[in-house]
Amino acid sequence: ARQGLPEVVYGSGKTPGQVVEVVRTLLRHNAGPVLVTRVDAGTAISVLRAVPGGTYDSEARLLVWRPAEPTGFSVVVAAAGTADLPVVREAAAVAAAVGIGVTTVTDVGVAGLHRLLAEQDRLRAADTVIVVAGMEGALASAVGGLVACPVVAVPTSTGYGAGLDGITALLAMHASCAAGITVVNIDSGFGAAMAAFRLSRVARRGTP
Amino acid sequence: ARQGLPEVVYGSGKTPGQVVEVVRTLLRHNAGPVLVTRVDAGTAISVLRAVPGGTYDSEARLLVWRPAEPTGFSVVVAAAGTADLPVVREAAAVAAAVGIGVTTVTDVGVAGLHRLLAEQDRLRAADTVIVVAGMEGALASAVGGLVACPVVAVPTSTGYGAGLDGITALLAMHASCAAGITVVNIDSGFGAAMAAFRLSRVARRGTP
Amino acid sequence: ARQGLPEVVYGSGKTPGQVVEVVRTLLRHNAGPVLVTRVDAGTAISVLRAVPGGTYDSEARLLVWRPAEPTGFSVVVAAAGTADLPVVREAAAVAAAVGIGVTTVTDVGVAGLHRLLAEQDRLRAADTVIVVAGMEGALASAVGGLVACPVVAVPTSTGYGAGLDGITALLAMHASCAAGITVVNIDSGFGAAMAAFRLSRVARRGTP
Amino acid sequence: ARQGLPEVVYGSGKTPGQVVEVVRTLLRHNAGPVLVTRVDAGTAISVLRAVPGGTYDSEARLLVWRPAEPTGFSVVVAAAGTADLPVVREAAAVAAAVGIGVTTVTDVGVAGLHRLLAEQDRLRAADTVIVVAGMEGALASAVGGLVACPVVAVPTSTGYGAGLDGITALLAMHASCAAGITVVNIDSGFGAAMAAFRLSRVARRGTP
Amino acid sequence: ARQGLPEVVYGSGKTPGQVVEVVRTLLRHNAGPVLVTRVDAGTAISVLRAVPGGTYDSEARLLVWRPAEPTGFSVVVAAAGTADLPVVREAAAVAAAVGIGVTTVTDVGVAGLHRLLAEQDRLRAADTVIVVAGMEGALASAVGGLVACPVVAVPTSTGYGAGLDGITALLAMHASCAAGITVVNIDSGFGAAMAAFRLSRVARRGTP
Amino acid sequence: ARQGLPEVVYGSGKTPGQVVEVVRTLLRHNAGPVLVTRVDAGTAISVLRAVPGGTYDSEARLLVWRPAEPTGFSVVVAAAGTADLPVVREAAAVAAAVGIGVTTVTDVGVAGLHRLLAEQDRLRAADTVIVVAGMEGALASAVGGLVACPVVAVPTSTGYGAGLDGITALLAMHASCAAGITVVNIDSGFGAAMAAFRLSRVARRGTP
Amino acid sequence: ARQGLPEVVYGSGKTPGQVVEVVRTLLRHNAGPVLVTRVDAGTAISVLRAVPGGTYDSEARLLVWRPAEPTGFSVVVAAAGTADLPVVREAAAVAAAVGIGVTTVTDVGVAGLHRLLAEQDRLRAADTVIVVAGMEGALASAVGGLVACPVVAVPTSTGYGAGLDGITALLAMHASCAAGITVVNIDSGFGAAMAAFRLSRVARRGTP
Amino acid sequence: ARQGLPEVVYGSGKTPGQVVEVVRTLLRHNAGPVLVTRVDAGTAISVLRAVPGGTYDSEARLLVWRPAEPTGFSVVVAAAGTADLPVVREAAAVAAAVGIGVTTVTDVGVAGLHRLLAEQDRLRAADTVIVVAGMEGALASAVGGLVACPVVAVPTSTGYGAGLDGITALLAMHASCAAGITVVNIDSGFGAAMAAFRLSRVARRGTP
């Protein structure tokens, strides 16, 4: 794309034919990676048949052509439990496809602080931590207090009742007492990975 | 009162004359403690002049006559920072007035987990923990994971923006991943203390 | 679990394979009860085949292995009508599985006060009352005025329109004029039972 | 007014001069009562000086000229506590000014059912019950279950936190399990009294 | 029922077996009409087979046994268009079953004032007008300005977007500039009919 | 301004010094009218002293320099009552300052349809109708049904309770059953006048 | 219709029989175009068989009989991407059916300003621009700053999470910093087209 | 602080005495910068008298002791207009105090795209862009499309009506079509500056 970001198509609600058309155009007119997010398996198979050379990650629901070379920039994607895994996987797969090294750390909810603390070193070694958390979103605050690197929080729509489909986690992450953490849209593993990509570009540039 | 709870008057919006009248009636027709919450200093002075024998706690904004004897039941009131102190004080003063032993533990926000963990033993020794927390309310989840006793969470209206005057903390505490924590109204130190009083009665009763 | 609470898995959205794996791990590494909530009948059958020794309560949608011995602590679960029964059953079954004696009292909505008053003695004999109520949630206030023991209110998502899928009941219970009642998440029979478990531990401990 | 309702001016935000002008016009062009609601004492004095023959009720904040003859129709205005009294008084004073007999019954919150039940006979003798209730609004449900006459519920903005300035009570009253109760706007004692006036006209008409 | 209202069962979410059981009990222990609302055709057929003597109105989705004798009290049910018809029918059928005479007036939205004004005489002849209106709910204000009898407004969940499934209409009806109109829950034709029943009892009683 | 709209400064929250500076710059670099909205009297006096040649309309709270010549395009600004007058005045004064002919029609709320119908001819003669309405906003629907010209609706924050400071009127106007009416922000008389200005430009252009 | 607008039926939720009946009546009693919006293909086929002479646009989901002659008035319908296309098509097809010339400009989201600026001339040549935009709705502000003609913004319900099904876009468009843009209901391509029709009538009329 | 972030005290609601105490403690136990945000001038003067060596920025409302050395990392803080300036200043002053180079670019709202495009080079030269934007928050999307570096968006509470005190801008920024932009709390210039600080640390570290 014009300003230097990878090309990512939002697959939800598009027919295989529509996806094929846009992917072909992007592959022809750009040099870098081309991704399609939120693609179900049926659509993926049709599209890959028409536009070979891509790969499909069914857990992340992601199609990728021409993945980027690793840049040396690395993130940890941290989450509390199994419910948030689809979002964890979208974040991890998009990040990997745009050249970022990814480690995932799960089962570290704030109701079990000792498991979280046991991962401190891995969290501190990261260039950026992506925190994926539903329900009350408290994990973002706790991680923000443990590391000094950028923290990108992704609220998720898991849970029920007072969780309000992710709105509660989104608001709670913004109201967080941990200074300097930032937030992306509900369930947007994609958004967090793209935020990390922007970060990786600054890191590569370095500082005088 | 009829069913065994102490008599507590809601002072907000009442004139000194109205408070005097209701307190006199309660002192005459009941035997236990009589409390008035949310009383400013001016009103307190007028009321105490008219109904002697009471005491006023200006930080808790509480008037008390005939405080209860200590029952041996004890709570820890835990909070993250200075902003939530008025609510901490209301909870502590009401609890003390109805016979509960109170310890307060502050400066234990989730963005500083090590300070919180340093208080683990005190938290675990409590019969009940009252967690007072504004902003994202994450402290309730963290404490709920550290102790097995009852946890009563009080969301507070501190902070700004996405905190929505306490609504975010209230919803987040309900959506919490920590099992079995319960919640009272925003800023209601009073409500948490009364919940603790109800608990203290069961504890005294014991189990066969 | 580490801090003394029973192990409870949230079954919603998990495949039978995922449930089997987590249950096996918990049975191996812990001594007490292992529960899985929100399990449909099909999943339950597959899981029980793979991990024998458990039982399934289809009305409560609950799987249980190694239920706890009765502790002598007892709760009444009170509700207005048939619409709230699934939540009543989840509360009752989880409570029973963790060692609490359970009585259920239904058809006691506030629009029929005489039926509610007829149950006063049973309510007062309880160590704790769990009130399950949708729509306007008024039952919690009424019960809170009748008993001095802990009251844990569970708002439900039954009804339509202005009930806002349980949000109205949740807010109303918090705004309740009955002092010291506490609230858990919408439809969370599980949360109320775990709150009761925490209470039962304090009661067993007694007070000096 | 054209369709048979009394003329009522909304005083809030109007200058004394504006009130004087509209009242003079209404007195000249109509025959029945003329009322101004939400008038503070200062404005009331100025207006009465300019338009003699009226009376001011400072608790109800109401100005009245040419009150109606009693019609024989009577309402009970019921409320839980002192906080809702200003709304109770507006309802009562407007109703009286349009010819309705009024009894007020206070201190009957649902957290004290026995006091409410003690008033059953008075409630059942009414042609209509106006229930004024803030916080969780449960009194409307309870009264709706005790009487078969029309029940008009007025949510109030008293309380704090989860009460959401009366929105919670308004929604809760709509979600009420008591059949056939109706609701007016938050704090609108005026609206309830006018609803009662409409009822009184049908009652006078009788049924063939 | 105890206080003089007809017995009405909420059918939604109940199995045919549950409906049969409660209807049988009500028919045995009461003398008046027994109704079940929100019943689909399949359930209705099963129930009528098990409890003969009832009738099913498929448009109103209502089952009725022992309808009441006409009382001479009559309502007009007014609505703007076809989208609100199911709620109109529930209101009309419930009202008829409890002894109220019913006329329906449709196609009278405020965007076509002349059609509404053409119905003025019919509206003014009614003992009560039930206004069923979705979207912006303006019809309630307009009718409230045309008649002096009680107006019961039913907001409906029709429309899309800013209508918020009926919440907008509900709030708008409360904020209405027409004095003394009252409101029931979203889509609750039942609630409006029961409010009319309460009114009919007062009218029958008359005024001294 | 670049694209052909008049220059309008939002005065709220600006110091007299800030207003003076921006007005001077605009007068120097543009040819047409320069307006400042939401200016209190004190600020206006200071600014006019520093930048002579302007006029201040205290009811509209508007400062104007170099008002436009009349264009022949004319609007009616219609409103229900006195409460909405400040917004009516802002709309009217801004429209006049940008060259539009303005008539105001007040006291035409939907609760008094006959007064509204009496103004039909004036409404139909307008090139555009601006409807200013708070509370339930129903006037927009009614006017939209009477005229075929553009209708720009301005919700206002007047009223209390369920009016939600104008949100209810805004949503209700969007959900309106009258086809093709458009809406601007709450209390934005300015926005409606600017919408009318855009319309006047198309009208002047004419159609081939 | 009486006041000069075309007749448009809202097809959603209507049976083919209901549509046939209302279309027949409208064709008989009016002279101009008759439209039915939100019609699925199955219904359309049945209706066209019963009422010949119409056409069905499956992408716009629109049925049209007797389309209007072109009036010379023309609009541009602008949108960011593929997700908003169904709303774009409804706006375009309704506008064309009522005699308006339509150009559509897509792929002009604010995240790609250069594509938007490349369309400036086409946008400026329009008599009115209809902006269809979901998510954050920013396109309306950007277009409002580029053109001086009327801008009608249609928020759409596309996207997920914080988009709140179009509520965020609707509110954002109202809060827009671009002066004089107006807004219609979420997803209402129909509403925008009708607003354009009202505009076209004024334009035809011209100004003296 | 423990994890490497500067110490920042939230001054709002603290007495001068409380601020003095916490600042003294922080200066004694830490080596880096100590900041106090949201301090009014009166408090600042008292505090500086008691704890010399600090400076007060009255527009940013910030107190600073021991500002950090410049790190070579630089941000652009971009905003649309004067209303958002206090937040711009807080962001800029906090960033400068923690060692970040700051340029501010104002008057670049999306309703004036050409002014924004004229700043493209400055925006692209930044290591990070902080976008401060109220009302509809569209500036964040536009900037996100112009640059490939990290974009931190700060919604502000400026404006009125549909802006909902910043909630609309916050939601709109999350729903933005620009990939990888992140968001902090409403009005939190502080939060954005701290996010930039976290970024600056990664940049300094570089990538292998």
Ligand SMILES: Nc1ncnc2c1ncn2[C@@H]1O[C@H](COP(=O)(O)O)[C@@H](O)[C@H]1O
């Ligand atoms: N999962 C996703 N969530 C939000 N936006 C996305 C997602 N995947 C791709 N996008 C964005 O969607 C836009 C492409 O949309 P489209 O033109 O409909 O394919 C680009 O701006 C992408 O950055």
Ligand SMILES: Nc1ncnc2c1ncn2[C@@H]1O[C@H](COP(=O)(O)O)[C@@H](O)[C@H]1O
């Ligand atoms: N701070 C408080 N918050 C909420 N309710 C309170 C508070 N203090 C007292 N109450 C309750 O207010 C009621 C007494 O109200 P009143 O009759 O107005 O004095 C009792 O039910 C108390 O339990």
Ligand SMILES: Nc1ncnc2c1ncn2[C@@H]1O[C@H](COP(=O)(O)O)[C@@H](O)[C@H]1O
């Ligand atoms: N307290 C009140 N709350 C709401 N509406 C009122 C109130 N008092 C009078 N009104 C109504 O306000 C209208 C008169 O408003 P105005 O023309 O501003 O005096 C009439 O429709 C009255 O029915």
Ligand SMILES: Nc1ncnc2c1ncn2[C@@H]1O[C@H](COP(=O)(O)O)[C@@H](O)[C@H]1O
């Ligand atoms: N303007 C601000 N907005 C939000 N949080 C802040 C602000 N200034 C300081 N803080 C945070 O507030 C906490 C200190 O709060 P306190 O202990 O009350 O001074 C630290 O976590 C800071 O990161």
Ligand SMILES: [Mg+2]
């Ligand atoms: Mg989580």
Ligand SMILES: [Mg+2]
């Ligand atoms: Mg906190």
Ligand SMILES: [Mg+2]
């Ligand atoms: Mg219930």
Ligand SMILES: [Mg+2]
């Ligand atoms: Mg109350």
Ligand SMILES: [Mg+2]
């Ligand atoms: Mg309607």
Ligand SMILES: [Mg+2]
């Ligand atoms: Mg109005």
Ligand SMILES: [Mg+2]
């Ligand atoms: Mg868009």
Ligand SMILES: [Mg+2]
């Ligand atoms: Mg802005």
